[in-house]
Amino acid sequence: MFRRDYLMNMIEQMTEAVGQILQLKRELKHQDALLVIDELLDKRFGLSGKLIRSLSDKDLMAVLTTNGVMETDKIQAIAVTLKQESELHAELGNEDASFASGLKALQLFMRLSLVDAEPTLANPSKEAGELLERLKAYELPDHVKQLQAEWLEGEGQFAGAEDVLYELMEDGAVTGEEVEAFYRRLLYCDDEKLEAGGLPREEVQYGLDSLASNK
Structure with a gap:
């Protein structure tokens, strides 16, 4: 019961945040959208955005695993957020930043797919395939x-x-x-x-x- 309530709350918050980011993108307020992402990464996942970006995908998943139980919902949320960040940077012409965020999201989605994570926020396999296609020039x-x-x-x-x-x-x-x-x-x-x-x-x-x- 507790996990279901937690999961529903996370889905609601992530849906609201992504909706806000997409609206800002439509309004061409990309820097404002990036600030929303910074705030989301800093406040929503129990880790700082700086730490999330600096840890390898493998280490990040280890940090979000307690007593052998991986917080796949939280990892999905981080991957979704980083994918949005990558797309924003791409539209701003920040190629290096776009690649870095997209690459981290790709790795997280592939690892989630490999452990058969339940697709609560996104389909990890589908997202990984789309990111591989987008990053194929690199x-x-x-x-x-x-x-x-x-x-x-x-x-x-x-x-x-x-x-x-x-x-x-x-x-x-x-x-x-x-x-x-x-x-x-x-x-x-x-x-x-x-x-x-x-x-x-x-x-x-x-x-x-x-x-x-x-x-």
Whole structure:
């Protein structure tokens, strides 16, 4: 009962805040909208906006986990807020700031998707896909690509995960053994799932054989 009331209150407050931000955007009051975001990050989540922005996505999720229970609703709210901040900066031409906020939001949404977080404020999988599309013009850091590969695999987008893993292997960010482990995990999937993921069983086996021949 308490959690439901807390969740409903959070949804109501976030809906109101996002509505205010969108209205300010329509009125071309982008700086005012950014101030609303600063206030939201500073006062709503029990952490300062400065800390939220400085912590890595992994550390932020650790801070918002108590006794093994992750506050996925709060993390979703932070990700939604950072996505709005990224869009505002983009419209203002602040490319670096837009990328930084968008990247943090992307990582949080991918991690939420990987833990099957209930989509209370947003659909983490859908949001992650949209942010990846919006950030595709940028070269993502290796650690984000590693998370992307994990997320794509979790989404059943096996061909996409393979492409990212090979990019990482070429850059020396992952080993051939890690790519081999990816293929071996796929061998446990049924043929229909592999086909849907763009990586039929024969291609999985070909990938394994190619790695073995290059050892």
